[in-house]
Amino acid sequence: MPLTPFQVHHIRQQVINWQAEHGRHDLPWQQDVTPYRVHVSEIMLQQTQVTTVIPYFQRWMADFPTLSALANASEDEVMAHWQGLGYYSRARNLRKAAQHLIEQHAGHYPDDLKSLNDIPGVGRYTAGAIRSFAFSNYGPIVDGNVKRLYARLFAIYGEPNSSAVNKTMWQHAELLTPENQSERYSQGVLDLGATLCKKSNPECQRCPLQETCFAFQQNKIGELPSAKKRKTKPVKDAHFAWLINDTVSATELMLEKRQSPGIWGGLWCIPQLPEQPCTARLVGEFTHEFSHYRLQAKVWAHQLNSVAEAANAQRLYPLDQLDSVGLPTPIRNFINDMKALNKDDTN
DSSP states (O other): OOOOHHHHHHHHHHHHHHHHHHSOOOSGGGSSOOHHHHHHHHHHHTTSOHHHHHHHHHHHHHHOOSHHHHHHSOHHHHHHHHTTSOOTHHHHHHHHHHHHHHHHHTTOOOSSHHHHHTSTTOOHHHHHHIIIIIHOSOOOOOOHHHHHHHHHHHTOOSOTTSHHHHHHHHHHHHHHSOSSSHHHHHHHHHHIIIIISOSSSOOGGGOTTTTTOHHHHTTOGGGOSOOOOOOOOOEEEEEEEEEEEEOSSOEEEEEEEOOSSSTTTTSEESOEESSOOSSOEEEEEEEEEOSSOEEEEEEEEEEOOOGGGOOTTEEEEETTOOTTSOOOHHHHHHHHHHHHHHHHHHO
């Protein structure tokens, strides 16, 4: 059922008033607001919790405080700052975005949704967030928190990521987002979804929209949003090489830079083997959950006979000097486990 002008106005004001009094106002990217700070924070917040993002955002801004600083940084520097956040294409796209904005817009962010959407790595949501939060202009947004809120509020059933449900969500966002106070409304729906209209144990009694909410009024909170179809993740086997070069001064580990795009693209990793070696000794194993599959990895020991064996994308690093090297989290964890094991063996 279409919303009446009165309902639209009522929902807007309830959200705006609630956000002003109870919403989040002290997050790092809400201070000294610029389009660049909003952009970085929104990319980091994709698929990642606020508490996880805060220290990453602060370190990023300390080392890449401007678009030009990011555009001029090397890929290795950027990836080293991103390690642990996952979905590494986001970091590569941020660097590409900085270069795009300097080349195409003289280092300034455009203020229209289409041009914002043309920035590498910026989709419909991020474009709306930048325009809303940085420019205080009309910028509808829909993310996971907003979807959950709207699904319960307006009885939107169906697979949450289906094109039909997405279309309906965006229609509501475009209708409800006001021309004025867009940033307050957009932050309000994000805050409501994140702090009150949670997936489990939502705090409906504190919600300003409970009188309007279909799910609350009809006792359908547990049914909305509709459950995603569960899929069994396939398991993929992978084999990696543990290549050690012992020198008088240090033990060096061979790493290779992963190709972009691709899994862990742009990061350094222990070399991946095309298949299980026939005679090598098994050093250890690890597993890692990706969004679409589970990686079951085995690591095999090799003794590096000559530095000349290294391929173009490979490099030897001292095993105790890897803190500044951009490594995938499961690889860093495995290396740390090996270092701890070797330390125990020598004690």
